[in-house]
Amino acid sequence: xxxxxxxxxxxxxxxxxxxxxxxxxxxxxxxxxxxxxxxxxxxxxxxxxxxxxxxxxxxxxxxxxxxxxxxxxxxxxxxxxxxxxxxxxxxxxxxxxxxxxxxxxxxxxxxxxxxxxxxxxxxxxxxxxxxxxxxxxxxxxxxxxxxxxxxxxxxxxxxxxxxxxxxxxxxxxxxxxxxxxxxxxxxxxxxxxxxxxxxxxxxxxxxxxxxxxxxxxxxxxxxxxxxxxxxxxxxxxxxxxxxxxxxxxxxxxxxxxxxxxxxxxxxxxxxxxxxxxxxxxxxxxxxxxxxxxxxxxxxxxxxxxxxxxxxxxxxxxxxxxxxxxxxxxxxxxx
Amino acid sequence: xxxxxxxxxxxxxxxxxxxxxxxxxxxxxxxxxxxxxxxxxxxxxxxxxxxxxxxxxxxxxxxxxxxxxxxxxxxxxxxxxxxxxxxxxxxxxxxxxxxxxxxxxxxxxxxxxxxxxxxxxxxxxxxxxxxxxxxxxxxxxxxxxxxxxxxxxxxxxxxxxxxxxxxxxxxxxxxxxxxxxxxxxxxxxxxxxxxxxxxxxxxxxxxxxxxxxxxxxxxxxxxxxxxxxxxxxxxxxxxxxxxxxxxxxxxxxxxxxxxxxxxxxxxxxxxxxxxxxxxxxxxxxxxxxxxxxxxxxxxxxxxxxxxxxxxxxxxxxxxxxxxxxxxxxxxxxxxxxxxxxxxxxxxxxxxxxxxxx
Numbered sequence: 284x285x286x287x288x289x290x291x292x293x294x295x296x297x298x299x300x301x302x303x304x305x306x307x308x309x310x311x312x313x314x315x316x317x318x319x320x321x322x323x324x325x326x327x328x329x330x331x332x333x334x335x336x337x338x339x340x341x342x343x344x345x346x347x348x349x350x351x352x353x354x355x356x357x358x359x360x361x362x363x364x365x366x367x368x369x370x371x372x373x374x375x376x377x378x379x380x381x382x383x384x385x386x387x388x389x390x391x392x393x394x395x396x397x398x399x400x401x402x403x404x405x406x407x408x409x410x411x412x413x414x415x416x417x418x419x420x421x422x423x424x425x426x427x428x429x430x431x432x433x434x435x436x437x438x439x440x441x442x443x444x445x446x447x448x449x450x451x452x453x454x455x456x457x458x459x460x461x462x463x464x465x466x467x468x469x470x471x472x473x474x475x476x477x478x479x480x481x482x483x484x485x486x487x488x489x490x491x492x493x494x495x496x497x498x499x500x501x502x503x504x505x506x507x508x509x510x511x512x513x514x515x516x517x518x519x520x521x522x523x524x525x526x527x528x529x530x531x532x533x534x535x536x537x538x539x540x541x542x543x544x545x546x547x548x549x550x551x552x553x554x555x556x557x558x559x560x561x562x563x564x565x566x567x568x569x570x571x572x573x574x575x576x577x578x579x580x581x582x583x584x585x586x587x588x589x590x591x592x593x594x595x596x597x598x599x600x601x602x603x604x605x606x607x608x609x610x611x612x613x614x615x616x617x
Numbered sequence: 618x619x620x621x622x623x624x625x626x627x628x629x630x631x632x633x634x635x636x637x638x639x640x641x642x643x644x645x646x647x648x649x650x651x652x653x654x655x656x657x658x659x660x661x662x663x664x665x666x667x668x669x670x671x672x673x674x675x676x677x678x679x680x681x682x683x684x685x686x687x688x689x690x691x692x693x694x695x696x697x698x699x700x701x702x703x704x705x706x707x708x709x710x711x712x713x714x715x716x717x718x719x720x721x722x723x724x725x726x727x728x729x730x731x732x733x734x735x736x737x738x739x740x741x742x743x744x745x746x747x748x749x750x751x752x753x754x755x756x757x758x759x760x761x762x763x764x765x766x767x768x769x770x771x772x773x774x775x776x777x778x779x780x781x782x783x784x785x786x787x788x789x790x791x792x793x794x795x796x797x798x799x800x801x802x803x804x805x806x807x808x809x810x811x812x813x814x815x816x817x818x819x820x821x822x823x824x825x826x827x828x829x830x831x832x833x834x835x836x837x838x839x840x841x842x843x844x845x846x847x848x849x850x851x852x853x854x855x856x857x858x859x860x861x862x863x864x865x866x867x868x869x870x871x872x873x874x875x876x877x878x879x880x881x882x883x884x885x886x887x888x889x890x891x892x893x894x895x896x897x898x899x900x901x902x903x904x905x906x907x908x909x910x911x912x913x914x915x916x917x918x919x920x921x922x923x924x925x926x927x928x929x930x931x932x933x934x935x936x937x938x939x940x941x942x943x944x945x946x947x948x949x950x951x952x953x954x955x956x957x958x959x960x961x962x963x964x965x966x967x968x969x970x971x972x973x974x
């Protein structure tokens with residue numbers, strides 16, 4: 284077998300089946316993963332969550348993960364936010380001609396490991412090969428199905444005045460990691476992506492107290508964007524306590540140098556949770572027992588004042604508005 | 618619910634805090650020169666604790682904001698008629714020229730690349746020898762050394778396809794030009810890290826007062842408190858409230874690099890007009906890297922939108938919110954004036970942080 288991906292690997296012939304057998308089947312094997320045109324799933328008469336997401340990340344490998352792990356976490360976390368236990372996942376690869384096979388296997392291995400941890404089965408897939416230069420190494424699209432827990436009614440429109448706002452860990456690490464991994468700024472800092480599957484954290488919250496109003500994963504756009512979306516969807520105001528927002532010192536340092544706000548850097552393993560204050564303190568205890576949420580913190584509360592706006596109490600006790608999301612993140616130049 | 622500290626006790630109960638909040642002297646106008654100061658003052662909500670007698674005005678310290686329309690027009694000419702590859706800091710592509718901005722030019726096929734340092738532009742030129750590459754060199758003493766280094770490397774390599782369109786500026790004469798706009802300046806800590814304290818210190822002899830400061834809550838509050846206390850005494854003053862970064866001499870390496878590659882010249886500032894000896898151009902030995910000479914650019918006079926009051930904002934003559942187009946025709950996603958473009962621009966900061974909230 285060749286050591287790099289060729290156009291023949293995507294042509295549907297022997298090389299394609301070899302690739303599937305040697306890389307994908309090897310790592311994604313389970314009873315529902317068959318050679319048929321579609322997976323056959325048995326799902327009880329329950330409400331399902333169904334979601335899809337495309338993954339393009341440059342570089343494809345970064346401290347704390349790679350595009351494979353990311354593609355599983357992204358979809359698992361979208362399901363988890365709906366209170367849905369992740370069940371089945373399909374993945375579609377678009378791979379650039381010439382991509383080394385051992386690296387593809389590294390990606391598949393990360394997917395296998397992450398899927399196993401998240402309890403989701405990879406049951407269908409597709410592989411296409413694009414000519415050299417047509418894609419940046421490889422793109423992955425994953426689609427997932429999950430079973431919604433009967434007691435889960437989370438939606439961005441459910442935030443209510445009096446709710447506490449929880450973030451399940453320090454913010455902005457994934458975005459910061461990718462910025463540094465691109466090596467554009469000549470900054471070296473020990474920052475690792477927060478990329479993680481969060482079904483375990485969500486399940487532990489529901490087992491503790493199911494009076495949870497909103498769960499969102501703060502991916503592209505970061506925690507700031509998610510908070511503005513929820514403030515708008517629920518027509519409420521949000522008041523944050525900036526000193527309570529967990530930020531890794533290295534992330535803070537990089538943001539300080541570049542003039543960026545960690546509130547708007549992407550996370551890939553952080554949830555924003557809204558629940559009544561009494562529930563929130565119990566949820567926090569449960570989260571602290573989860574390995575991906577040990578730094579979970581209450582960062583603010585929901586108010587009925589200034590609906591649609593996010594207000595920040597600063598480290599010196601003054602008030603200011605969180606700048607609304609918008610535009611590209613650009614480092615300062617002076 | 619877990620208790621979290623409501624505020625940084627040090628900052629909010631410090632002597633500086635008390636001096637500022639209890640100030641009841643005559644009206645004081647303080648100009649924050651640096652765009653990052655403007656942004657941090659908003660981010661920390663410092664304006665909300667100021668008594669009415671203290672007025673903060675945002676000066677000309679954001680390189681994008683002070684870049685005149687004519688510079689954008691020159692860049693457009695290079696991109697569209699001379700078909701060069703323009704390398705530029707990201708913010709600059711959205712600054713309006715007379716007819717369009719660089720983002721519009723890119724949509725109509727101009728080759729415009731965003732870079733994060735002038736060295737990236739030099740490397741692009743080196744790797745693409747068939748392509749004339751021009752770096753749009755804006756910025757103060759903080760960014761100039763990197764541009765000088767790019768020229769020095771290009772000279773050593775004998776590159777004939779790399780040049781700078783310079784609009785670099787130095788602060789000293791801008792302070793003189795703005796002398797009457799404010800009682801005191803919050804001097805830009807980053808710039809002073811390069812230039813040292815001597816430059817600002819000597820300005821007290823001309824009746825110009827100010828304090829160098831950093832960017833944390835304590836540094837900013839301390840600097841404001843010092844200004845209020847010293848203004849009451851009625852004599853011109855200078856203090857360095859950022860000694861952990863700014864020394865008396867500054868960075869000799871950066872200074873000698875600038876002096877080796879560039880020399881002072883008159884420069885046009887948006888809103889302030891032409892200020893003598895306030896800009897930098899390439900030394901005669903490096904003039905082969907001057908894009909204006911290489912492409913024989915004509916002298917251009919840019920024209921900004923007549924409703925835009927960026928010029929008045931930069932001189933502290935009005936607040937961004939006094940401008941008729943602020944927040945309606947002119948917004949961060951569609952800026953009419955340069956001060957709405959960059960995150961550090963006064964209009965953008967006012968807009969993002971909710972005007973007068």
